[in-house]
Amino acid sequence: MTDASSAQTQASADNISHPPGTSNSDSAFAAEASSTSVKRKVDDLGPMDSKLDARDDKRRKGTAPIKEEYLVKSDDIVEPRPPQDEVDDDAAEAFHHKDRQALGHNGKSKRREKKTGQNKARDFGSSRDQVGLCTSRAHHPEFSPDECKFGDKCKFEHDLRRYLQEHKRKDLTTFDGVCPVWQTKGRCPVGWKCRFVGSHSKEVERDDGRRELILVQDETRMAEYAATSVEEEGPGVANAITPQQRFDLTRRKVGTPKSDQFLKWLDTQVQGQRQRLEAGRPDRSHRNSSSPEPDPEQGAVNGDHKLDSRATFVDPPLRPSEKRRLYFGAETPVLAPLTTQGNLPFRRLCTSLGATFTYSEMAMSLPLMQGQKSEWALIKAHESEVQPPTFSLKGGKNIVYDYDQSKDLCFGAQIAANKPWLAIKATEILTTLLPKGLRVVDLNVGCPIDLVFRDGAGSALMDSPPKLEKMLRGMNLVSGETPVTVKIRTGTKDKHPTAQKLVERLVLGAGQTAGDPCGVAAITLHGRTRQQRYTRSADWDYISETAALIKNLNEKADGVADTIHEPDERDMPNGHKGSRHGKVFFIGNGDVYSHEHYYDHIEHAKVDGVMAARGALIKPWLFEEIASGQYIDKSSSERLSIIEKFCRYGLEAWGSDEMGVGQTRRFLLEWLSFACRYVPVGLLEYLPPNIQDRPPRYKGRDELETLMASDNYLDWIKLSEMFLGPAHKDFQFVPKHKSNAYEMEAEG
Numbered sequence: 001m002t003d004a005s006s007a008q009t010q011a012s013a014d015n016i017s018h019p020p021g022t023s024n025s026d027s028a029f030a031a032e033a034s035s036t037s038v039k040r041k042v043d044d045l046g047p048m049d050s051k052l053d054a055r056d057d058k059r060r061k062g063t064a065p066i067k068e069e070y071l072v073k074s075d076d077i078v079e080p081r082p083p084q085d086e087v088d089d090d091a092a093e094a095f096h097h098k099d100r101q102a103l104g105h106n107g108k109s110k111r112r113e114k115k116t117g118q119n120k121a122r123d124f125g126s127s128r129d130q131v132g133l134c135t136s137r138a139h140h141p142e143f144s145p146d147e148c149k150f151g152d153k154c155k156f157e158h159d160l161r162r163y164l165q166e167h168k169r170k171d172l173t174t175f176d177g178v179c180p181v182w183q184t185k186g187r188c189p190v191g192w193k194c195r196f197v198g199s200h201s202k203e204v205e206r207d208d209g210r211r212e213l214i215l216v217q218d219e220t221r222m223a224e225y226a227a228t229s230v231e232e233e234g235p236g237v238a239n240a241i242t243p244q245q246r247f248d249l250t251r252r253k254v255g256t257p258k259s260d261q262f263l264k265w266l267d268t269q270v271q272g273q274r275q276r277l278e279a280g281r282p283d284r285s286h287r288n289s290s291s292p293e294p295d296p297e298q299g300a301v302n303g304d305h306k307l308d309s310r311a312t313f314v315d316p317p318l319r320p321s322e323k324r325r326l327y328f329g330a331e332t333p334v335l336a337p338l339t340t341q342g343n344l345p346f347r348r349l350c351t352s353l354g355a356t357f358t359y360s361e362m363a364m365s366l367p368l369m370q371g372q373k374s375e376w377a378l379i380k381a382h383e384s385e386v387q388p389p390t391f392s393l394k395g396g397k398n399i400v401y402d403y404d405q406s407k408d409l410c411f412g413a414q415i416a417a418n419k420p421w422l423a424i425k426a427t428e429i430l431t432t433l434l435p436k437g438l439r440v441v442d443l444n445v446g447c448p449i450d451l452v453f454r455d456g457a458g459s460a461l462m463d464s465p466p467k468l469e470k471m472l473r474g475m476n477l478v479s480g481e482t483p484v485t486v487k488i489r490t491g492t493k494d495k496h497p498t499a500q501k502l503v504e505r506l507v508l509g510a511g512q513t514a515g516d517p518c519g520v521a522a523i524t525l526h527g528r529t530r531q532q533r534y535t536r537s538a539d540w541d542y543i544s545e546t547a548a549l550i551k552n553l554n555e556k557a558d559g560v561a562d563t564i565h566e567p568d569e570r571d572m573p574n575g576h577k578g579s580r581h582g583k584v585f586f587i588g589n590g591d592v593y594s595h596e597h598y599y600d601h602i603e604h605a606k607v608d609g610v611m612a613a614r615g616a617l618i619k620p621w622l623f624e625e626i627a628s629g630q631y632i633d634k635s636s637s638e639r640l641s642i643i644e645k646f647c648r649y650g651l652e653a654w655g656s657d658e659m660g661v662g663q664t665r666r667f668l669l670e671w672l673s674f675a676c677r678y679v680p681v682g683l684l685e686y687l688p689p690n691i692q693d694r695p696p697r698y699k700g701r702d703e704l705e706t707l708m709a710s711d712n713y714l715d716w717i718k719l720s721e722m723f724l725g726p727a728h729k730d731f732q733f734v735p736k737h738k739s740n741a742y743e744m745e746a747e748g
Contacts, residue, residue, distance in 0.1 A: 062692065062693060062694065063693055063694065063695070063696065064679050064684065064689070064690075064693040064694065064695035064696075065684055065685040065686045065693075066679065066683050066684060066685065066695055066696065066698050067683055067684070067685050070683045070698045070699055070700070070701075071696060071697070071698050072696075072697035072698055072699055127658050127659055127661065127662025127663075127665075127728040127730065127731050128658055128659060128728075128730070129163075129167050129168050129169075129193070129658050130166070130167045130168075131156065131157045131163070131166075131167040132156045132157065132167075132193075133156060133157050133160070133163045133167075133168075133192055133193055134148055134154055134156035134157060134158050135156075136148040136149075136158075137157075137158060137160055137163075137192065138190070138191040138192055138193060139191040139192075139215065140191075140215075141212055141213070141214040141215070142160045142161070142212045142213040142214070143206075143210070143212050145158075145160075160192060160213060161213070163192070164192070164197075164213075168193070168658075169195070169658065169725075169728075171195060171196055171197060171198045171199075172195045172196055172661075172724070172725045173725075174647075174722070174723045174724070174725060175196070175648065175723070177196060177198065177199055178196060178199045179194055179195075179196035179197075179199050179200055179651075179656050180196075180648045180651045180652055180656065181194075181651060181652050181655070181656050182194075182196070182199060182200045182218070182221075182656075183221070184221070184225065184236075184652060185221065185222065185225050186217055186218040186219065186220070186221030186222030186223075186224070186225055187200075187215075187217045187218070187222060188200055188215075188656060189655065190655050190656060190657040190660070191215060192215070193657035193658065194656045194657055195656055195657065195658065195661055195725070196656055197215075200215060200216045200217070200218075201213060201214065201215050201216060202214060202216055236382050236383040236384070236652070237344070237380055237381075237382065237383070237653070238380070238381045238382065238383050238385070238386045238411075238437055239379050239380050239381045239386065239411075239434050239437040239438070240376075240380050241376055241433050241434075245371075245433055246371040246373065246376065247371070248371070249369065249370060249371025249429070250370060250371040254429060254432075254433075256424075256425045256428045256429065256478070258428055258477065258478040259421070259424045259425045259427075259428045259474065259478050262424065262474050262477050262478060263420070263421055263424065263474070266420070266470060266474065322481070323479070323480075323481050323482065323483045323521070323573060324404075324407060324408070324481045324482065324483060325400050325401070325402050325403040325404065325408075325573075325574055326400070326403070326408070326439075326440070326483055326485075326521050326522060326573075326574055326585060327393075327400050327403050327405070327408070327574075327585075328357075328522060328585045328587055328608045328609035329391075329393070329608060329609060330599070330602045330609075331356070331391040331392060331393065332356040332357060332389065332391050332609055333354065333355060333356055333357075333598065333609075333610065333612060333622075333623050333626050333627075334355070334356065334357045334358075334587060334609055334610065334611040334612070335347065335350045335351075335355040335357065335358045335359070335611070335612060335613075335616055335623075336359065336589060336611045336612060336613035336616070337359035337360065337361060337362055337414040337442070337444070337487070338361065338613060338616075338617065339361045339362050340361070340667075340670055341617055341667075341670055341671055341674065342358075342359070342360070342361045343361065343653075343667055344380055344381065344382055344649075344653045345646055345649035345650040345652075345653050345664075345667070346620075346646065346667070346671060347381070347382065347385060347411075348382040348384060348385070348649050348653075349620055349642070349645060349646050349649060350616055350620050350623060351382070351384050351385060351410065352384070352645070353620050353621050353623045353624050353642075354621075354623030354624050354626065354627045355616070355623045356389050356390075356391055356410065357389065357410055357411075357412070357439065358381075358385055358410055358411050358412070359411070359412045359413070359414045359442060360378050360379050360381070360411070360412070360413045360414055361378040361414070362378075362414050362415070362416050362444050362447060363375050363376075363378045363379060363413065363414065363415050363416070364415070364416055364417070364457075365415050365416065365417035365422040365423055365425070365426035366417075366422055366426075368415065368426045368429065368430070369422070369425055369426055369429060379413050379430070379434070381411040381437065382649075382653075384410070385409070385410045385411035386409050386410065386411055386436070386437050387409070387410065388405055388406050388407070388408050388409065388410075389405065389408055389409075389410050391405075393405075400574050400583065401574075403574075408439065409437070409438065409439035410439065411437070411438065411439055412438060412439040412440035412441065412442050412485070413430055413434075413438050413440075413441055413442065414441075414442040414443075414444050414487070415427070415430070415441065415442070415443060415444065416443070416444040416447060416452060416457045416458055417443075417457055417471065418455045418456035418457035418460070418461075419456075419467075420467060420470045420471045420474055423443060423471040423474070423475055424471065424474035424475055424478055427441050427474075427475040427478055427479050427484070428478040428479070431478070431479045431480045431482045432480075435480065435482075438482050439482075439483075440482060440483045440484065440485045440521065440522070441475060441479055441482055441483075441484050441485070442484075442485045442486065442487055442524075443468075443471060443472060443475065443484070443485070443486045443487070444457075444458055444487055445458065445459060445461045445462060445468060445486055445487060445488045445489075446458065446459050446487050446488055446489045446526050446530075447459055448489070448530040448533060453530065459488075459489050459492055459530040460492070462488060462489065462491060462492050462498055462499075462502060462530075463492055463498075465501075465502055465505055465510070466510070468486075468502070468506075469505060469506070469509070469510060469518050472484060472486060472506065472518040472519070472520055473518040473519070476518060476519040476520070483521035483522070483573060484519065484520055484521065485520055485521055485522040485523070485524070486506065486520050486522075486523055486524070487523075487524040487525075487526065487589075488502065488503075488523065488524070488525055488526070489525070489526050489528060489529055489530055490525065490526070490527055490528060490529050490539060490542055491529045491530070492529060492530045492531065493529060493530075493531050494529050494531040494532045495529075496529075497529065497539075497542055499525055499542070499546060500545065500546050500549055503523060503525075503546055503549060503550060503553075504549065504553060506518060506520050506523060506584075507520075507523075507550060507553040507554070507584050508553060519573055520573070520584060521573040521574055521584065521585065522584065522585035522586070522587060522608075523550070523584060523585070523586055523587070524586075524587040524588075524589055524611055525543055525546055525586070525587070525588060525589065526538070526589040526590055527539040527540055527542060527543045527588065527589065527590040527591075528590060537590075537591055537692060538589070538590025538591040539590075540588065540590065540591075540601060540605055543588040543590070543601075543605050543607065544604065544605040544606060544607075546586070547586050547588070547605055547606045547607045547608075548606065550584060550586045551606065553584070554582075554583050554584060585608045585609065586607055586608050586609075587607060587608060587609040587610065587611050588601055588605055588607040588609075588610055588611070589610070589611040589612075589613065590613075591614075591615070591690075591691050591692070592610055592611070592612045592613075592615045592622075592691075593614075593615040593618070593619075593622070593688070593689055593690065593691040594615075594622070594625060594631065594687075594688045594689060595622075595625040595626045595628075595629055595630065595631070596687075596688040597615075597688060598610050598612075598626050599626075599629075614674065614691055615691055617671065617674035617675070618674050618675060618677050618678045618691070619634075619675075619678050620642060621634060621642070631681045631687065632681075633680055633681050633682045634680070635705075636700065636701070636702055636704035636705040636708060637704070639675075639678075639705075639708060640704065640708075640719075640722070643668070643672075643719060643722075643723065644722075644723050646668060646671065647664055647668060647720075647723040647724055648723075650663070650664030650667060650668065651664055658728065661724050661725070661728075662728055662731055664724060665717075665720045665724050665727060665731065665733075666731075666733065668716075668719075668720050668724075669713065669716050669717065669720060669733050672716040672719060672720075673713070673716070673735055675708070676708065676709060676710060676711050676716070677694075678708075678709075679693075679695050679698070679709070680700070680701070680705065682701070683698065683700070683701070695709075707719065713733055713735045716733075717733065
């Protein structure tokens with residue numbers, strides 16, 4: 001099968017027209033139409049809908065403009081498609097936290113959730129052998145296994161031939177019958193349990209006439225592939241901590257000296273502020289310094305107190321200006337942090353298709369500190385993500401002082417926390433255990449999920465600027481050379497945006513902790529409020545205004561004349577050549593679905609970079625379109641090859657045994673729940689396509705294209721069986737979103 005990057009076809013401008021009266025560049029504005037829902041009237045326009053309405057009366061808002069010949073009709077009436085849910089863009093944020101309810105002390109749910117359009121606490125069944133093979137036999141020749149420590153009490157199979165004939169399903173014939181892991185690594189970590197075991201095993205005759213089953217290793221491939229130090233990991237996996245490190249975390253044996261130092265100083269500052277308030281004296285601690293210094297005008301008590309706090313902070317950590325420099329630009333499209341769908345195989349797929357920077361799924365700080373294996377699995381990256389990015393700077397100019405592309409990476413970790421000490425300690429642990437594996441540590445201040453919000457994390461921090469500033473300042477001081485970034489929303493409540501006030505505080509500092517900027521290297525803004533969610537288009541007008549504000553703050557043109565609030569140049573990240581002041585990069589996020597949207601936002605919103613979420617889930621080759629500057633009309637066979645590539649990457653990441661195949665199938669189906677929304681550009685009457693548009697019933701240009709457009713999860717399973725074989729009899733898949741999800745209220 002051909003690779004996804006081959007045989008690409010540019011959509012012909014003669015066959016696909018733009019709305020009348022618009023140019024190619026202007027038509028990007030026409031893509032912001034909003035879909036409808038029960039809670040929102042059809043006439044209730046989103047921020048960008050009026051632009052579409054004024055430009056094209058023929059294009060129906062909320063409906064994909066499919067050409068007449070591809071529509072499915074019944075009695076000359078176009079059949080409507082069942083309504084779909086307004087799916088979370090970031091994407092299905094915090095699934096492993098969302099699907100479990102917060103519990104009280106008695107173990108019962110704290111509150112009864114409203115009925116929504118989502119299937120929560122989904123059960124995916126089981127994908128296991130009928131009787132498992134004992135680990136003492138799994139990797140050894142038939143006649144020389146290890147001794148089983150459980151002996152006759154062991155519940156697993158010890159007879160290898162009986163296991164292969166009676167308890168293990170037949171080998172898969174996909175991928176030419178060759179194990180993808182063995183093909184890459186030269187050996188298969190799951191041994192006899194592999195669903196392709198026939199490709200790396202054989203039967204040999206011994207001197208005594210007996211025939212023995214043995215596993216085969218390819219010494220040449222093993223030599224070519226550098227073996228990792230953690231044997232449980234798959235091929236090419238980076239950022240995997242060792243079992244000993246995980247054990248030390250569970251026993252609290254991993255120290256956080258920098259965090260302890262800063263938190264002790266922070267407590268001293270808070271106590272000092274309380275004393276000054278009680279004494280009725282003004283707070284004059286917002287000086288132009290990041291370490292506390294005595295102020296003789298504040299009296300002997302407060303002066304001595306600040307001297308004591310300074311004594312505990314003798315050896316300050318790295319300043320933000322000493323960190324590794326970052327760069328974001330039009331040349332560097334970014335894949336958003338995507339929970340569930342943003343797994344390692346999908347990120348690897350997007351990287352192969354042109355994504356420059358990627359992020360981990362959102363990880364909670366406390367489980368990271370406790371060494372929970374499931375949370376650390378989110379931080380794992382493919383080796384292609386921890387390599388220097390390969391983009392070329394526009395014009396060949398290095399606009400950031402001392403930026404070294406060879407020292408940059410592609411992969412960043414995103415964390416969430418509701419208290420400063422959690423975020424700060426988790427950051428120190430991450431950057432200590434993975435000093436060369438993270439481009440940035442990003443703090444999630446945008447997650448809208450109720451469970452996360454009620455705990456005070458995610459978008460709840462938008463309403464607690466002092467706490468957020470303490471978090472970011474502390475993270476910056478303990479992260480070594482790794483920069484710290486933050487992702488926010490426009491606000492928590494609809495029609496009440498607060499992001500711009502927060503941005504000003506993050507860039508300049510508020511003076512309540514140390515008086516200097518907290519040193520964030522980049523800010524990403526998702527153009528929706530928490531309450532609004534995805535019922536309307538992202539507000540790129542607000543993003544544009546925020547970009548202008550940040551530019552003014554970066555250039556010190558915001559009119560702030562009071563030198564007390566003037567930031568210390570040493571605390572500014574990403575310095576410019578010829579300038580004392582640093583640069584805080586600004587990335588826009590929301591509804592990016594084509595190269596036209598991408599470059600329109602770069603040019604008109606004046607953002608430094610653009611982040612794609614749902615657009616990349618629906619068509620991962622969005623990054624190819626951005627690189628080529630044109631629409632790519634993928635054929636059904638080319639799209640199928642992308643699915644094949646994901647399956648291969650999934651087996652390499654999760655294993656080629658029964659459980660690994662089941663895991664790969666589950667996450668493939670999660671992705672296909674988004675990919676089925678793609679309408680080939682060759683079928684569209686007008687461009688650019690709009691991510692909010694939903695198509696009526698239509699038929700593809702061939703049977704496979706029609707199958708890929710199905711919103712029936714049973715058809716997604718058919719697609720998975722083309723590469724992963726028949727699903728296990730106990731495998732289950734419940735779509736995350738119900739068909740009547742349009743009745744769901746926006747949360748908040």
